[in-house]
Amino acid sequence: MRQVKIIVAAATAGLLALTTACGASGGSTSNATISLGMIIDKTGVFASSGIPALNGVQLAVDETNQAGGINGKKIDLVVQDGTSDPAVAAAAARTLSRKVQAVLGTASGSGCRAVQPILDSAKVLQYCLSPQQFTLTPLFFWGLAPVTGYIPATVPWLKAQGYHRIAFIGQNDATGDGYLSVFNAIAKSDPANYQIVGQERFDSGATNLETQATKLRDTKPDLIVAGTTGGNIVPVVRAVKSLGMTQPIWVGTGSVSLDALSPLAGDLPAGGLFANAFWADISDEVPAGVPYAADVTSFAKAYSAKYNQKSVSAAAGSYDATMQIIAAVKSGATKGTEIATHIESSAFTGALGDYKFSPAVHQGATLPPVMMTYQGAKGLKLAFSGS
Numbered sequence: 001m002r003q004v005k006i007i008v009a010a011a012t013a014g015l016l017a018l019t020t021a022c023g024a025s026g027g028s029t030s031n032a033t034i035s036l037g038m039i040i041d042k043t044g045v046f047a048s049s050g051i052p053a054l055n056g057v058q059l060a061v062d063e064t065n066q067a068g069g070i071n072g073k074k075i076d077l078v079v080q081d082g083t084s085d086p087a088v089a090a091a092a093a094r095t096l097s098r099k100v101q102a103v104l105g106t107a108s109g110s111g112c113r114a115v116q117p118i119l120d121s122a123k124v125l126q127y128c129l130s131p132q133q134f135t136l137t138p139l140f141f142w143g144l145a146p147v148t149g150y151i152p153a154t155v156p157w158l159k160a161q162g163y164h165r166i167a168f169i170g171q172n173d174a175t176g177d178g179y180l181s182v183f184n185a186i187a188k189s190d191p192a193n194y195q196i197v198g199q200e201r202f203d204s205g206a207t208n209l210e211t212q213a214t215k216l217r218d219t220k221p222d223l224i225v226a227g228t229t230g231g232n233i234v235p236v237v238r239a240v241k242s243l244g245m246t247q248p249i250w251v252g253t254g255s256v257s258l259d260a261l262s263p264l265a266g267d268l269p270a271g272g273l274f275a276n277a278f279w280a281d282i283s284d285e286v287p288a289g290v291p292y293a294a295d296v297t298s299f300a301k302a303y304s305a306k307y308n309q310k311s312v313s314a315a316a317g318s319y320d321a322t323m324q325i326i327a328a329v330k331s332g333a334t335k336g337t338e339i340a341t342h343i344e345s346s347a348f349t350g351a352l353g354d355y356k357f358s359p360a361v362h363q364g365a366t367l368p369p370v371m372m373t374y375q376g377a378k379g380l381k382l383a384f385s386g387s
Helices: 047-066 088-098 109-121 147-161 173-191 210-217 230-242 256-262 279-285 293-307 313-330 334-346
Strands: 002-007 016-022 034-040 075-081 101-102 125-128 141-142 165-172 196-202 223-227 248-253 273-276 348-350 352-355 368-373 378-383
Touching: 016 196, 034 047, 034 141, 047 075, 047 256, 047 313, 088 109, 088 368, 101 313, 109 125, 109 141, 109 173, 109 256, 109 279, 109 334, 125 313, 147 173, 147 273, 147 368, 147 378, 165 173, 173 196, 173 223, 173 273, 210 230, 223 230, 230 248, 230 279, 248 279, 279 293, 279 368, 279 378, 293 313, 313 334, 313 348
Parallel strands: 002 034, 034 075, 101 125, 125 141, 165 196, 165 223, 223 248, 248 273
Antiparallel strands: 002 016, 273 368, 348 352, 368 378
């Protein structure tokens, strides 16, 4: 019997692969199964981002199965813990690149960078879940808004609030590099209004950042920018608070999940905690005039019903990515190159909005000019809309 199998794996992400197995008897494929495996950061500092990403993939799988599966074949999701370690992601890529045709993940910039050359060499498609900047290759896609997209989405808020002196503190990795590049670009484009007055870095997982925060305090900033993923935002906020600093804190979307922010629910910074938002993060406030509002609310309702939690963009992005790959497989794609061609040539609208891929453009959804604030028990709320 000829059988098509899909396996997914990732670290803070997933790895989806297609392999073809042939039995001895030939004939019908009616008993074929589709297995999706996922290496996800269920533990470690990135778990607060990894778990929502896993939830989004699981929701896409469950909805697909309830609708009849992929061409009548049910999907099984196989999950492994990536432990928030890019080396684990790289090891998984080496092992699975011999068996798979497409990869979903990781959700961190450092993880995606560790995996990308391995999968490129093996001619395996990768769908990264990080917004960081990467080198475009034929089989590498990433769905969240590009880091460069933060610039037009953030400047209207900076202008409206009158923030000019910006101090940066971020992880000493690809995530920190990406977020710092946003604000360096803003300052370079308008030096009369925006200055980077200080910058400090730290290793992911550090718990005491008072030394770095003290140096930033001395620069007298208007705004603290935290270039973090997952729970790394917690020591940043606690260091700023411990020094009595009252500046607002901007945080990268990689740390914007209720799990990541929950340790701060009763210990919010004096100036507030703000982040760029997709409407999926604040779905109960999406205006009816947003063209994809129905997609946002549909996803948010399904997510809330399944997990008893409000949706976040990490979950929405992984849901959209999974649905795009499933659509490619449903169309008959069985190789990484065929999945890539389908994604490049197919229009897709999901919970994060419109995805417009092409052979020259492999980064998807556009970040709207919207800011949200974390209000503890009240969750994430709309703070600014420049639409």
